[in-house]
Amino acid sequence: MKEITLETKIADLLNNYEGMKDILIEINPKFKKLNNPVLRRTLAKIAGVRQAAIVGGMEPSDLLNQLRIAVGQKPIESGDTQEVTSSSEVPAWIATEPKATIDANELLDKEDNPLAKAYNILRKSDEGDVITIVADFQPEPLIEEFIKSGHEVYCQKVDDGNFVTYVKK
Incomplete structure (x- = not known):
């Protein structure tokens, strides 16, 4: 299996790892929205781990490492993940x-x-x-x-x- 990264699409996780939907929901109850088939068919194809973490109100590196551990991959040191920061200036x-x-x-x-x-x-x-x-x-x-x-x-x-x-x- 491919390494899970911050850019890995949620749809790929759901397709490649049996029980991944339940793992995601267990990590964060906000991911219950993955029970919605439309969401799985559409947004899960464009959303990566980083984006899913933000949706769930989590640090992207935290979600990434929980997913990696759940599928038997080694966690990544927090310095190895690139966080994206956005401007907080109100337009x-x-x-x-x-x-x-x-x-x-x-x-x-x-x-x-x-x-x-x-x-x-x-x-x-x-x-x-x-x-x-x-x-x-x-x-x-x-x-x-x-x-x-x-x-x-x-x-x-x-x-x-x-x-x-x-x-x-």
């Missing part, structure tokens, strides 16, 4: 009235895809429009996909465990 454009607000939890509960829903809204939006995504987790895989697509993104923790992600077209 002025988040004060813009959002064109739409997406409740990621509600969509996932209905086995719908929040990324697809957000892209559909953004496609019909004008340059400079802002949408917001609310969730009880930091949607790191979505954030990275929006950035790759050229959108400006800012995520803010609003209260205990809830996040608002602003996406500007």
